[in-house]
Ligand SMILES: O=c1ccn([C@H]2C[C@H](O)[C@@H](COP(=O)(O)OP(=O)(O)OP(=O)(O)O)O2)c(=O)[nH]1
């Protein structure tokens with residue numbers, strides 16, 4: 001278990017917690033109530049600031065239940081929290097629903113923060129890269145699926 005220092009910029013909110021003990025993400029609370037019209041995005045405060053240890057980063061992920069039920073997600077998913085960042089963690093919410101507004105109340109758990117170790121790499125420039133089975137293949141190179149879209 002890694003200790004991460006946190007300050008509450010909004011003492012009226014509970015600290016983020018893992019909803020279940022082996023969950024990957026700490027649920028982040030909204031520090032303000034907001035209403036998002038269809039397609040609207042809004043930067044929402046969480047009332048906390050943290051000091052991640054060097055060699056780590058935090059990633060702000062959407063919550064699947066809110067995405068499924070309301071189309072509520074994170075624009076820049078996952079948002080990146082740098083180890084050196086001491087400002088307030090904010091969540092860039094977006095309402096993907098085409099019809100309905102989404103209302104978020106202060107205190108709602110709007111997103112989840114996953115803390116992970118991250119490597120720094122030293123880039124070594126070469127004339128040619130080593131071969132691999134995949135090579136430059138991508139974008140469905142391993143086969144097609146039965147997924148379709150409606151033709152105009
Ligand atoms: O969802 C997010 C994403 C970022 N941040 C904060 C923490 C992060 O360390 C800082 C910068 O984020 P990022 O590097 O993604 O933004 P940028 O556009 O590259 O800005 P900068 O030039 O400040 O790095 O903003 C958040 O609070 N929430």
Ligand SMILES: [Mg+2]
Pocket residue numbers: none
């Ligand atoms: Mg940046």
